[in-house]
Amino acid sequence: MKIYVLTLFPEMFQGPFQYSIIGRAIENEIVDIELHDIRDYSEDKHRKVDDYPFGGGGGMILKPEPIFSAIESIKNKIRKQDGEHVVADTKVVHLSPQGDVFDQRKAMTLSGYSSLIFLCGHYDGIDERVIDQLVDLEISIGDYVLSGGELPAMVVIDSIVRLLPGVLGNRKSIEDDSHYIEGFIQFPQYTRPSSFRDLDVPNVLLSGNHEEIQKWRIEQSIKRTITKRPDLFDSLESDRGIDSLNDTEQA
16 A cells, blocks of 8 residues: 655654554555645745735635645656556545544554655645545544644554555454454453452453353443443444334335
8 A cells, every 4th residue: 555645744644654563664655645735736935835815814825736736646656656446546634623534444444555645734724625625534533633634644644554465464353352342342351460459350361261261252342342332333223123124114
């Protein structure tokens, strides 16, 4: 997978992309991440990329010209290197508090594309013509506002990269993640020692009975979801209710 990041602050990504899982994925050539400074695409001699909003109001708005130039340049590069079919399979993602809230389902969907272009806004927003003409998907990491799209981009990219084949040594670790099975969070995990300060690991995990262990984990996952994230459980129950109703109507 190739990931392109458009930002005013490429330096912010240097640390997070050099270490741990993403760093190893880059080193092993599973993912290639390019950072593009939006200012490099400005035709202004002072590299100006923002201006005052029409109609008045506070803050500055990112201008359309440099962003259009940047995305068109990247797509032309993809076209020359990988062909038109990869351009068609490339999605432009705008990190925005107005977007759909990011979740594991979206992470899994995005991990299936050949290339992704992440657009990190800043200041008071981006010219709407960019969003209307170039953006395929707007994503939010929560209902709050940050100074820019850089931190959300790091979160989303980390979530996507770890899903790529070969990134994690044991694929089973992904399947055990919270939210991997939609609607549920992860069961409790324990490691050695089996007894610590009179706190003991549940006997079933020491039994060697994999069928019973799997049953216990499913039960614990359901209990945890009800206790810690009842909203997820309620949503799952609602979906099941709708499915049941549809099945009844079809029958």
